[in-house]
Amino acid sequence: MDLATANRLQQLRKMNGYSQDVLAEKLGISRQAISKWERAESSPDTDNLIALAEIYGMTLDELLNTSLDKVTIKRGNKGKKDIKGKLKSLLSRANDFGIYPKTALNLLKFPFALIVVILYIALSMIFNIWHPLWLIFLTIPVYYRYAIACKANNKKVFNLLLPIPEVIVTIYLCLGFGLGAWGIAALLFLIIPLYYWFVVFFTKQ
Numbered sequence: 001m002d003l004a005t006a007n008r009l010q011q012l013r014k015m016n017g018y019s020q021d022v023l024a025e026k027l028g029i030s031r032q033a034i035s036k037w038e039r040a041e042s043s044p045d046t047d048n049l050i051a052l053a054e055i056y057g058m059t060l061d062e063l064l065n066t067s068l069d070k071v072t073i074k075r076g077n078k079g080k081k082d083i084k085g086k087l088k089s090l091l092s093r094a095n096d097f098g099i100y101p102k103t104a105l106n107l108l109k110f111p112f113a114l115i116v117v118i119l120y121i122a123l124s125m126i127f128n129i130w131h132p133l134w135l136i137f138l139t140i141p142v143y144y145r146y147a148i149a150c151k152a153n154n155k156k157v158f159n160l161l162l163p164i165p166e167v168i169v170t171i172y173l174c175l176g177f178g179l180g181a182w183g184i185a186a187l188l189f190l191i192i193p194l195y196y197w198f199v200v201f202f203t204k205q
Contacts, residue, residue, distance in 0.1 A: 104150035
């Protein structure tokens, strides 16, 4: 990538109010990759260029046209472009990013782990069921894996981040301790590879 294009990518990012970390999260890549683009050490591939154009609300030609000023882009006038970029930045920060940003934010703020600990100690002391009540601790990784999945930037990543293995293990242990069905319940583990295979090949990004 030439230096002029690298400078334009940096200008567009700053004009739209994104830090390198935030833009990297929206693209699903590392911050170092963004930094290398802006230092002209590497070039974004076609998919990332298309994604950048969508994020900035412009065409690929506008994105890569280094003769355009960073503010006077063809679409709309200068004032509208500046306001739109600032509003988009503020809304993105407020929503914490992701396809379900409000859900992710609310889940991460809720003290779920603390409630599980209190519930476990209280119920165990009252009913003397320390075992197998400890299984409720397995809901903690399920809960937070789902919260993190809500921060994914597309449906495929969201589905890949869902806590399917944790849920399967929890169900397996409950069936094993509760019904003694260790053997037949082991078939549940076949769901894990089948699920990921289906997501990878049949879920659109």
